[in-house]
Structures are given as structure tokens and as C-alpha cells.
Amino acid sequence: MLKSANFRIGETILGLASLGLGLFIGVETWSTPPIAAQTVIGPGLFPALIATGLVLVGLQLLYEAFLHRLQVEEFPELDWKAVILVAAAFASQLVLLERLGWVVSGTFLFVVSAMAFGSRTHLRNLMIGLLLTALTYLVFDYGLDLDLPTGSYVEDLVDLAGGTV
Amino acid sequence: MNMDTLAALFHGFAVAATPYNLFWSLVGVTLGTAIGVLPGIGPALTVALLLPVTYGMEPTSAFIMFAGIYYGAMYGGSTTSILLNTPGESASIVTALDGHAMARKGRGAQALATAAIGSFVAGTIATIALTFVAPLMVKIALLFGPTEYFALMVLALTTVTAVLGDSLSRGLASLLFGLALGLVGIDLQTGQARFTLGISELLDGIDVVVVAVGLFAVGETLFTVARHCFEIEELYQLKGSKWLSREDWRRSWKPWLRGTALGFPIGALPAGGSEIPTFLSYLTEKRLSKNPEEFGHGAIEAVAGPEAANNASAAGVLAPLLALGLPTSATAAIMLAAFQQYGIQPGPLLFDNNPELVWGLIASLYIGNVMLLLLNLPLAGVWVKLLAIPRPWLYSGILLFATMGAYTLNNNIVDVALLWIIGLIGFGMRVLNVPVAPCIVGLILGPLAEQQFRRALTISQGDASVFFTHPISLALIVIALTLVLVPTLLRWRAARQASEAANQA
The missing domain is CATH 1.10.287 (Helix Hairpins)
Known part of the structure; x- marks a missing residue:
């Protein structure tokens, strides 16, 4: 046992x-x-x-x-570092999502978790992350009338530049 | 044959066959197949992830699309199990056994074809059965009071728990966790807030979509990232002839029909699910086969039968869902949540109040099945390409869409926080091999069961014996008890015999 x-x-x-x-x-x-x-x-x-x-x-x-030797089962081997990295990247969304907005914070999540999965092409991951988030932002906020956050900081920035979102 | 049913069905076709709804059906089956084919994503998660897409739509079109997603995800899931050996849900495990063996032998295309055609045959026959069984079930349901409903829900909860996984205690832990999550929010009868921890966003309760996406998507992603450096995936490309030979047809058609005959009735029982019929179909085919030694090494019957059973039970599950409001699988639980989001309560009254929706949905299942056959046979190669998406991108994308789904539910960050917590719990459950489905069904059925329970006791003025004096209720509770006790007793006896044998030796 x-x-x-x-x-x-x-x-x-x-x-x-x-x-x-x-x-x-x-x-x-x-x-x-x-x-x-x-x-x-x-x-x-x-x-x-x-x-x-x-x-x-x-x-x-x-x-x-x-007390009971009921079942014997292998406990799977786990790469804890990778788990913590992904979990942390996800947790960062709680702080970042409404401040930096969906595009920036989503891209960050994408890049970090791709890294945890062993991807080393960071620049390409960044581009894909940007593309995915920008596309979903456009589809959801303009096509489906749902609100993915623009980000309060981003809105401030845009206000400073004199534009509107 | 019931003329009313046929008339209602024709009316349903009139609803479903408008260009507008046909379009949504096509979108549904395409999205369902595309998402369902991705490894690690089963039908339940596919429906949950695509829920936000339908928010702006009117209910009938939304559910026509859902029906397409549901069936599409079933087709997509079999592709993944066959070519990659990563079944997205427990019902496809059986398909993976021989399907993947066929793929290793270079017969992947035939495995996909027999699965697709089998799913079409089974899906169509089972949808016909659904058309006639659902109205019958409604008639029975009208005889039910709160007492019977409560007993029925107890039965559904116990079977989901007792059937899945190999440890009853772990299944129960999962179920009770789901029931506990279901407690959160305002108590409907007294207005008292329960377990909201002072967070006002929790007053409305915890959304089943957050829990499903958390457990399936986030939990699964965390588990995959933890294991990805220890496991090597083998993807088999399709090569050679794509078509079934005469021999393949000869060996497939009986398993398709037998799988359907097993899948629909068991799926339609208020205690169904699709695990049992797929396993039964596998065992049946093995017993009936002239060369049972081929099973496990790429027997086409072992793909044809279980896949048919799987799809037939998927249609069967819709009968209790639509007629009784009773979800018997994780996917059905999420569909029920989708209904509730539109303020629609499935159950006997749905057939009277929303005939357009119910019959439009059922008619769209016929149409969706034909579309899926066309999508899956000639275009199989396209879906296979989706399997080749690099894992870092795939799983990061899943996380992204999970976050998006949770946030857009109520536009607040609390749901994302919940998603994170439940994702971590889901990871733990995955590591400890705790089944997830009981938790999700418990979460959605718990509050409904509580309402019926309290209604029953209010009517009986607090006399709890009503559950045992009403004959239907008593019968249902006895069945539920038997389902829990018999396997436990059998296991106990087997263990005792084993130890006796060990002592004698």
C-alpha cells in the first residue's frame, strides 16, 4: 500500500x-x-x-x-510551476480587466498562458492575442451590443487625446 | 400516431424552415462542430461558451441555434476521440477505444464516416421518437404534483451521482458541492439572503454557466498545463479512401440501429445520461460479434454502435428536459440555464405556452441532422485541421473565451472572480478524479428540488410522510434507493469474496 x-x-x-x-x-x-x-x-x-x-x-x-484500503490510484505527476503561472495570469484579470480593458488585459492573459504551455514565440503570441481580443471586442461591443470593457485607463487616455470611444 | 403531434410538428417545420431560422441552425451546427472538435471541449462546454452569442436573439431562433450547437458538438466530439484519443466527455470514451485504434491502422476516415452516418441515423430515428415521446411525457407530467416532482428530482440526482465515476463518496461530494453552490442567493419563498457573504452580486445566485465553464474550461486548462510536459499526443492524419467499403456498411448498419435502440430509451428516462447506453452498446456489439477479439483493436462495430447510442441518447435527454424541465446531463443542465435566461421554464406548460419554440426546436433537430451529415462527411478534412492548432494557442484561447463568457453574463468582475475560484476547484477535482457532472446537475436541480420540496410540505401542512404515501413518489424514491444501495452491496460482497479467497489461498 x-x-x-x-x-x-x-x-x-x-x-x-x-x-x-x-x-x-x-x-x-x-x-x-x-x-x-x-x-x-x-x-x-x-x-x-x-x-x-x-x-x-x-x-x-x-x-x-x-482506515480503509479501498482504492489504489496513481496520483498524477503535475507541473506546478505552469499551473501557478496560468492561475496567476488569470487572477490578474480581476485587477486589469476593467482598468486596462479587454484588449490589453486579454492579450496579457493569452501571452502568459501560452508561455506556460511552453510556447517561446512570444511576439507571434502577442499578435494572435491582440487579433483575438480586438476581433471579439469589435464583434461583441458593436455587433452583439454586449459590453466587453474598454478599460477605465484607456478611456482616460482617449479623453486626454480628445477622442471618443 | 397522434394527429395533433403531427400537426404541431408540421407547424414546427414552418417555423424552423424560414430562411432566417435555417441560417441560425446552420450557424449553430457549424459553430458546434468547430468548437466541439477542439480537444478538451465537450458538448456541455461548447454550449456554455457559445451562450453569450445568443444573448441578443429572440428565444425561438436562439434555441434553434442551440439545438444545432448541441448536435454539432456531439459530431465534433467523436472526431476528437477518434483522431486524438482525447474524449471531451465520458460518453465518448468508448468511441475513443476502437476509433483511435482504427485511426492508428490508417482507417481513421472510415471510423469518422461510420460515426457520422451512425450519428445521423441514430439522431434522426431518436428525433422521431422524441417527437412522439415528449407529448406523452407531458401528459404524465400533468399528473405530477410537487411531491412527485421532488421524488423525480431525487431520482435524477442519485442516478447522475451513482452512475458516474467509480467512487460513490466522490460522486456524492461533487453533488453536494453543487447543491451547496445552488443555495447561494435570495431564498425565493422568504426573501432571505443565504450564503451571499455580503456580496450583493451573489444575491441572484451563482450562474450555472460560470460553474460549467469554470469546471470544464478553466479546470481542464489548468490540468492540461500541469500535464502537458508528461504526455505526448498522437494525431493521425486522414489518408487513403474516405468512403466506407461494402464490408464496412455491412458491419455498421446493425450496430447503428441497436445503438439507437439502447440510446434513446435510456437517455429519455429521467435518470438517463449517455454513459450507460454507450457502454451497453459496446458490450452488446462485442457479444454479438463473430470476432470479438478485434474489439479494442479497431473493430468498426465498436465505433458504429456506441456513437449511435451516444447521439440517440442526446435526443433522448431532450425529452425529460422539455417535458419535465428535468436535466439529466451536464449539457442539459446548461440548456436549462439558457431557457431560464430567457425567462422560459421548460416543463409541461411549455408545450402549451410556447408551441412555436418547442416544435420549432424539435423540427430544427431534423434539419440540423441533415446539415451535420453534409458538413461532416465531405468536410471531415477541414475539421481535422482544427485539431492541429498548437496547444499553447488553443488553451490560451479557451481561457480567453472563458473569461469573456463570464464577464459578459452580467457585466461584472465578480463572475470572473467566481470563475477563477471554481476553475481552481475544478483543477483539484480533475486531479483527484472527482466527477464534475453531478456538481453541475446538482447546482441547477438543487434550487428546483428545494422549491418542490417546500411546496409539497406546505400542501401537506408539514407532514413529511407524503413522499412515501403518494404511490408515484414512493416508487421513484425506492428506485433511487435501489440504484445507490445495490451497487454498494455488490461491491461490498465482491470485496468480501476477494478477501475470503485471499484468506483461503
């Missing part, structure tokens, strides 16, 4: 996550003051059921991880 050591870590994480989420929902539901509404069943019953289920499944997973 040596090989399953890694996998047990996985089952443990999953078990703890279920347990944690279950307890969170349970406590939150428990501590919410009941609403004096004219309903037989309040808004708390379903969350309580789900919380109970999560706790039970969490315990079962932990039991499987520690």
Missing part, C-alpha cells in the same frame, strides 16, 4: 474540504435568525440537510483515506 500514500493525501484533502464546507454551511444556517414568515418549511432546512450530507461524506472520505 506504499503507492497509495500520495492518493491518500488527495482523499484527505477532499474529505477535509467536504467537512469544512459542511460545517461552514451548518454554522451559518444555525446562526441566521429565523424569519417569521408564513411558511411551514423555513429557508434553513435544505441548507441543514446539505450540511449534514457534506459532513457525512467528508467523514466517509477521511475514513477511506485513513
